[in-house]
Amino acid sequence: MQIYNTLTKKIEPFIPINKNEIKMYTCGPTVYNYAHIGNLRTYISEDILQKTLEYLGYQVTRCMNITDVGHLTSDADTGDDKMAVAVKREKKSVMEIADYYTKEFLNDINKLNIKKPTIIAKATDNIKEYITVIEDLIKKDIAYISNGNVYFDTTKYSKYYELSGRNQNDLLIGARTDVLNDLGKKNPFDFGLWFTNSKFASQDLKWDSPFGVGYPGWHIECSCIALKYLGKHIDFHCGAVDAIFPHHTNEIAQTECYTGEKWCNYWVHMEFLNDQQGKMSKSKGEFLTLKVIEKTYNPIIYRLFCLQSHYRKQLIFTMETMENTQKIYNKLINKIRNIIKDNSTLDQNIINNYNNQFKQALEDDLNTSYALTVLYDVIKSDINSNTKLYLIGQFDQVLSLNLLNEEKNNINEQLEDYIKIKIIKRNEAKQVKNYQLADQIRDELLEQNIIIKDTKDGTVYERRL
C-alpha cells in the first residue's frame, strides 16, 4: 500500500510499526452543532482508509476524540469557547449540548456506513492527562506561564514548521492581528496549553490544576488522548487539510517534546467539500447537514458521491450532482439485482484476478473511483453469477454501499401474495387489451413503492429504492 504523507509531501509505501496491528488516530468533531456534509466527507475518507487496511489483512485500532471543551472561536485567549457559544444559543447546559450533538454525530456516521471508531474519547474525560503532560513541558522549560496562562514555546521545538511546510516569516505576514497582539506570548505562534486568565466570562467548564483553575487548550486534548489510548507511537493521524496548521502542527510539537520520540509516521489529510460559492463553512451560518440531504436522498448516495472522487481532491457539491449520483446508484443496484444466485461454483482464479485489481486501486493512495470501475468490470464481465455476487460482497466490505442489501426481501408474505394477485389480474387485463385497468394496477402498486417490470421471463417486481 502506498499513501500520501503530508509530513514528507510524497506518496510513500506504507510500513506499519507492528506487523499486523495498526494504530490510527482521527480528529473528531467539536460537538457544538451538527456536522455538515463537508465534515462528514472527511470521516468517509478515513473510513475508507481503515477498511482498506482491514481488507489488506491488518487489524486497525482507531481512536477518535470528541471535543466538548477547549475549542475556542479564536486561537488567542480572546475568543469564546465553541461550547459556551452553543450554551448561550440553545439555553441548555454544556453537558446537554455535548451529549445531544455527540449522539447526532454518531447517528450520522452510522447512516453513512462509517465504522464506529474502536475508541471514542471525550475531551472532558481526560483532564488529568493534560495536566501531566503540561507539567512535564513546564519542567522541561518548553512551556511557560505567562499572564495567567500556560503557553507552548514554539522556538523550543526545531521541527515546528515541518508539517505545514512553511516558515515563520511567511506565516507572520498573514497572521491575524489579535493573535499577534496576545501580550502573554513570547513568540507570535506560541499556543495555549491551559487557560486561567480568560478574557471572557462565559466559560462554564473549569478544573483545578497546578496552574490555577481553568481549562485546557484545544490542541493538547488530541495529543493526550492519542498517547493514553494508542501509546507513544502511531501509524496514522488523519484529519482535514485545515488541521495541518495549527492544530496538527501543535500536536506534534507537544507530543514529541513530551515523549522525546517520533510520534506518528503517516499524516493523512482529507480535502474539502466546497459548494459553488467555495468552502462550506459553519461560520458562514448556513450549512448543509445530513438531515437535510436525507429528506431527498438515502445517505448512501452521498457516500457514493464522495467515493467517485479522490480524498485529496476538492469536490464541489451541488444538488444536481446528487441527482446524478442517485441515478448512478439506482442503475448500479438494478444491475446487481439482476444477477441471480444459481448453482454455479466460485471461480477462484477469477476472484483473485478481480480482487487484486480492486486492492491495487485502493492500495494506490485510496483510488476509490478506480475501485468503482473494477466493480463495474465485474458486473459487466461474463463470469458466473455466484462468483460475481461473491466479489461484489467482498468489495462492499470497503465501499459499504449496501450493494447486496436486498430490500425486496423486506416484503412480507402477506404483501407478496397481494402483489402476485395484482400481477395476475394485470396480465389478464393486458391479454384482453384492457390497458386502462392494467395501468391502474401498476400505479396502485407503485404507490406502495412496488415497481413492476415486464421481462422476457414474465412480470417481476421489486421495492423502489
Added chain:
RNA sequence: GGGGCCAUGGCCAAGUGGUAAGGCAUGGGACUGCAACUCCCCGAUCGUCGGUUCAAAUCCGGCUGGCCCCUCCA
C-alpha cells in the same frame, strides 16, 4: 502579501512519456400495448502559449481561470 492545489467530452472521473478507462446524461436502435428495466451503437487529443524528447494529457517554463491554507471551521 506569502504558501499550495487544481484545470481531461454535457456532468463525475481514470490516467504520471508511447498515440485518451469507466460511470451518468443525451442521441440512435432492439424489446414493450405504453412505460420502466435490460441489451447494443454513437462522442473528447486532454485550459492556453512555448520548451525538452524519436515520442507528452503525462516532464519544464510563461499565461489565463478556479479553489484552498496562512484566522475558529473538517
